[in-house]
Structures are given as structure tokens and as C-alpha cells.
């Protein structure tokens with residue numbers, strides 16, 4: 001199946017073979033999407049009796065299950081939200097490495113293994129890097145991870161435990177991305193980028209496939225999702241489009257994407273009617289996992305949210321801290337970034353009508369000490 005797939009630039013149409021290890025368009029530096037793949041989502045009845053890894057949706061995924069790499073990622077439970085009957089939380093922090101990023105990482109490493117690369121690299125504020133490092137370890141592939149120097153000790157320790165070489169880069173998240181881009185240009189390196197590689201989004205889309213299956217073959221009225229680089233928003237939108245195309249849902253749910261007020265280029269663009277992220281200066285935020293000033297797929301994210309009739313909203317650090325504490329007091333210990341959706345719901349930023357599903361994306365056990 002891989003032979004029929006290629007990477008295509010959404011901006012200029014330039015294409016590269018999937019095995020070229022290209023991570024962005026060689027002509028215009030645009031982002032690449034997967035070309036030549038059509039998902040054929042399995043029916044609800046067809047899913048009965050399948051294993052609980054995300055390859056239960058194998059007809060919708062661009063690569064076959066790597067039996068020796070999977071760690072049973074996926075099918076995280078839905079639980080009721082504290083005090084709000086219409087809201088359901090999907091506890092995606094119960095993944096093998098403690099974050100939803102395992103959904104995309106397993107796809108990237110499965111591809112790297114099939115392409116036979118000896119070394120891969122990633123950059124991350126933490127969770128994506130740990131996810132890639134874990135699956136690289138599982139696959140026996142050497143891994144370099146670039147992180148900002150102020151990344152929490154818990155996340156760096158987890159990376160090293162997996163055997164990854166950790167490069168701690170002084171400065172902003174963008175400085176880390178620049179250092180990674182330089183290294184990614186070296187020959188023979190597979191850049192397992194959660195931002196640039198389209199396989200990642202084909203992994204994160206299983207979040208919505210699971211919600212659809214767990215709700216008995218339907219989706220809620222509203223999906224509330226955190227947004228920084230937008231991997232979950234884009235994955236959710238892709239899954240909704242595939243389920244709609246297959247006739248399994250009748251309409252898109254609204255996607256309400258949540259940013260931290262201290263770093264909100266997408267919310268500013270949404271409010272101003274712009275198709276591209278606003279040029280902003282980061283003011284810092286406790287929600288470190290979504291503090292992305294220049295999201296490479298920003299235009300795609302804005303288009304996806306608008307197509308669903310949704311919105312990009314913001315929450316303040318004060319609201320995030322309060323939501324983080326409230327979740328913990330109801331038994332759900334997540335990292336501060338994972339509290340942004342609950343903060344937006346509590347702040348009234350999400351229309352109260354209809355049913356709502358929101359994820360808890362990352363475990364609190366590897367974040368900085370509690371901020372309450």
C-alpha cells in the first residue's frame with residue numbers, strides 16, 4: 001500500500017515520494033499532506049471483536065499494523081465530567097506514554113520501521129517527543145529529541161529512560177524548532193515531526209473514530225479540543241470528513257479549539273477573520289504544551305474550524321489553574337495544558353446546548369509541580 005502514497009504540498013502542488021524522507025516542500029517550504037490514500041472506515045458492526053489498539057480502524061489507516069511496535073494505544077475510556085451532565089471527557093492521558101501523542105507517534109515509527117531508517121528525530125515541548133522516543137525504543141530505532149531547555153525534568157527523564165539522545169535548546173519553542181529543522185536537513189534522517197508529517201494526523205484522527213464508536217455510532221454536537229500545533233484539531237476534522245463520506249454521520253460536529261490567552265495566534269486570526277495565524281509575541285503561559293506562536297499548519301487549522309461552524313477561543317492562566325485544580329479534586333490528575341478545554345467549558349466559552357466531548361490529553365505525573 002505504501003508504494004501508492006506520496007507527499008503533496010498544499011500550497012504549490014509539488015509532490016515527493018513517501019520514502020523521500022522530505023518533511024516540508026522542497027520548492028516553497030509549505031506543509032506536505034498525504035496523497036493517494038482514501039480511508040474506508042469500517043462499519044460499527046465490523047468492529048466487533050477486534051483488538052483495542054488503534055488498528056481496529058485499519059481500513060482507515062495508511063499503514064498496516066506493526067505487530068511488534070504497538071503497545072495497545074487507543075480506546076481510552078469516556079468518563080462523565082464533574083457536575084456537567086452534557087459533557088463527557090475522554091481520558092487520553094491513559095496512553096502508554098501518558099499523552100494522546102501516542103496516536104500519531106506509533107504511525108510515524110511504524111512508517112520509519114517500514115522504510116528501514118536507522119535513526120529518527122523529533123522536536124517537542126515534551127509529550128510528542130516522549131511518545132516518539134518510546135515507540136522508537138520499541139522498534140529498536142535510534143532517536144534524537146530536541147526540547148526547549150526549560151522542559152520539565154519529568155519529561156526529560158522519561159526521554160532519557162527510553163534511550164533517546166536529548167538536545168536541550170536554550171530560548172523559545174521556536175528556537176527548538178529551528179535547531180530541529182537544521183538537523184532534519186541532514187541526509188538519511190527521518191524527521192518524525194508531529195507538526196509536519198501527515199502520518200501523525202492519520203494517527204490522531206483515531207480519537208474521533210473512538211468517540212464515534214464509543215457513543216454507538218454517532219458524534220457529539222461539539223468537540224472541544226486544545227490547539228497549539230493543531231494535530232488533534234486536524235485529526236478530528238479529517239476523521240469527521242471520512243465518517244461523513246462513508247455515510248456514518250450526517251453532519252460535522254462543531255469544533256471549538258482552545259488556546260491559552262498568553263499565546264493565541266489562531267484565536268486572534270479567528271476573531272479578525274484572517275485565514276492565516278496572527279503574528280504575535282508569546283507572553284508565556286502555564287499551558288506549555290500549546291504555547292505555539294507560529295503553527296506551521298495554522299491556515300489548515302483555521303479553515304477546518306471554520307468549516308465546522310466552530311470557533312477558536314482563549315482561556316487565561318488563572319482559568320487554567322482553576323480548571324486544573326477542579327479536575328484534580330474530581331480525581332483527574334492531568335497536566336495544566338490538558339485543563340484548557342475544561343477551563344473553556346467552565347468559562348462559558350462553549351455553547352451550553354447539546355452534547356460535548358473534550359479530551360484530557362496528558363498525564364499530570366510528568367509535568368512541572370502542581371500550579372494550584
Ligand SMILES: [Zn+2]
Pocket residue numbers: 009010011012013014025026027028029030
Ligand atoms: Zn510547495
